[in-house]
Amino acid sequence: MRTLRFLPILLLGLAGCQDALESVSNKVEHPLPAKLVNKMKANDMSTRSPIMMRIFKEEGVLEVWKQKGNGRFDLIASYEICKWSGKLGPKFKEGDRQAPEGYYRIYPAQMNPKSSYYLSFNMGYPNSYDRAYGRTGSNLMVHGACSSAGCYSMTDEQVLEIYGFARDAFKGGQEYFLVEALPFRMTPENMARHRDSEHYEFWKMLKVGYDHFELTKRPPKVDVCDRRYVFNQIPEDENASFKATAACPPASVPTTLASAYASYEKTWNQNFLKAVSKFDHEEAKRLAAAEAKAKAEAEAETRRAEREAREAERLAAHGGQSPAVPVLGLFASGNPLKARTGGESAPQTQAPAQAATASGQATGGQTAVADQVAEAPAPSEVPVPEPNPQAAGLAAAAAPAAPAAQTKGDKPFWKIWSRN
Known part of the structure; x- marks a missing residue:
């Protein structure tokens, strides 16, 4: 559809x-x-x-x-x-x-x-x-x-x-x-730009006909003789002919055209030389830039090769393995721990040590009490003191209070929560 x-x-x-x-x-x-x-x-x-x-x-x-x-x-x-x-x-x-x-x-x-x-x-x-x-x-x-x-x-x-x-x-x-x-x-600039071409002489020949048209705004009379193009040639003998592979007959360009073309060529050649100078200058700049670039690349390559050589020597000195690189501050004097960690981590590692010391002291205290108990006489040998209600009250006041159970009503809170 x-x-x-x-x-x-x-x-x-x-x-x-x-x-x-x-x-x-x-x-x-x-x-x-x-x-x-x-x-x-x-x-x-x-x-x-x-x-x-x-x-x-x-x-x-x-x-x-x-x-x-x-x-x-x-x-x-x-x-x-x-x-x-x-x-x-x-x-x-x-x-x-x-x-x-x-x-x-x-x-x-x-x-x-x-x-x-x-x-x-x-x-x-x-x-x-x-x-x-x-x-x-x-x-x-x-x-x-x-x-x-x-x-x-x-x-x-x-x-x-x-x-x-x-x-x-x-x-x-x-x-x-x-x-x-x-x-x-076929301007001066274009001819200067292509002056190194293998066809340049051929183009110079074509340019004459191009120039004649630019001057007269009439199509040139084109003939071929002596294996080349000739333009607006008037033979001296009106019965003479142009043959491509034969010598050109005696001929000339009309006087007015010849005069105009001579002036045109003079100006054209001046502009051509200016264009050549311009292109040569630009070419020289281009070549200089290319040379500077090539030099910079060569120097960079040399530096890279030197770095690789130094690295190869360092590897060879350590049996083919890359040596450890010391960190900044690695060898701070008087502190082996700072030597291993760079110094900044030392305060962080002191806390466990202090805890261990405190633990040792506590353990030592408990050991001392145990020793005292071991050295104490048997219960049968120790006289039982009389109860002292005032001392018992002071001990109870000094003991920490036990946490109160969480309750809801008359029941512990955790039982109520677990049931719900």
């Missing part, structure tokens, strides 16, 4: 879930939420204007940037990455469960509306840079379902919006959009 009572509520809950699922049954064409559409309008963005995405592993963030009417890009949405696998650094080979780092182009053909992970798009790993180093891997994606084995995994609700941004941008005519997959925000 209890189950039947709650069955309508259960069915109602299931119906609510089904309604929610039916509302996104056409997930591929599901429109972006009204709040995002209104935000785009407020920021001079069209729903079909180009996009760019940035991923930061350490911060666990995926950003969607969208083009405004002036051609510059602005942040429109930021999502917390549900899961990504591996650690900071690029992906090297199939099966290493490492999420990739680098610059990846996403074309319409890489969108997967029938993904087993709700919705997804393939990042295009390995790209030409990865292949130049013989790196392997496949099916590296941004997808839903919040599970990762080398991918960047989002929740279904998040990937529904991310997919919608890409779909609308392609409908607006964007040929491909760029995904910058980076280890962290």
Whole structure:
């Protein structure tokens, strides 16, 4: 009966879930939420204007940037990455469960509306840079379902919006959009903190593209030549091409960008050196604290070992048994009893001795009386004195009175109590 009572509520809950699922049954064409559409309008963005995405592993963030009417890009949405696998650094080979780092182009053909992970798009790993180093891997994606084995995994609700941004941008005519997959925000502090990493030189290369975007708020033009990424390079020969394993063709960065980047780098490098000095100082303090702690622990261990050695010597001197430890005041002079008990107990032990003395005196007195009786003449030889009534009265008065019996009426009290 209890189950039947709650069955309508259960069915109602299931119906609510089904309604929610039916509302996104056409997930591929599901429109972006009204709040995002209104935000785009407020920021001079069209729903079909180009996009760019940035991923930061350490911060666990995926950003969607969208083009405004002036051609510059602005942040429109930021999502917390549900899961990504591996650690900071690029992906090297199939099966290493490492999420990739680098610059990846996403074309319409890489969108997967029938993904087993709700919705997804393939990042295009390995790209030409990865292949130049013989790196392997496949099916590296941004997808839903919040599970990762080398991918960047989002929740279904998040990937529904991310997919919608890409779909609308392609409908607006964007040929491909760029995904910058980076280890962290490439600030002076973060780069200083990770300057000892084996991937530091790789990250310095990625940082150039990151910096160009920070300066221009436009996705960088990314090419690969001489087995490295190059950004916003304009070849001197307009027919020249960039090949991943070939030497880079003669090219240069536009003058305005080059000038802005030189000033940006100067300030950045100054802040980087300050960050390095700060981290070195903190590291020195940390090392000093660790050294002091280790020294204190070593000294404590030495003292402990010395105590154990002394104890071992003392045991050896007493045949392997721990010697009795004298109590304070044990050897008070002139009193053997105080020597055994520490002195304070002596007064307590005198009472039995005094009692014994008194008892001895009493016993001695009784013995003396007995001796006198033994030495006295026989009764027949002793003259019988005449009665003296006055002396008998005085003896009776001197004798203690016998306790009166407890009575109730005419009967003893204990008889009455025992009967009741």
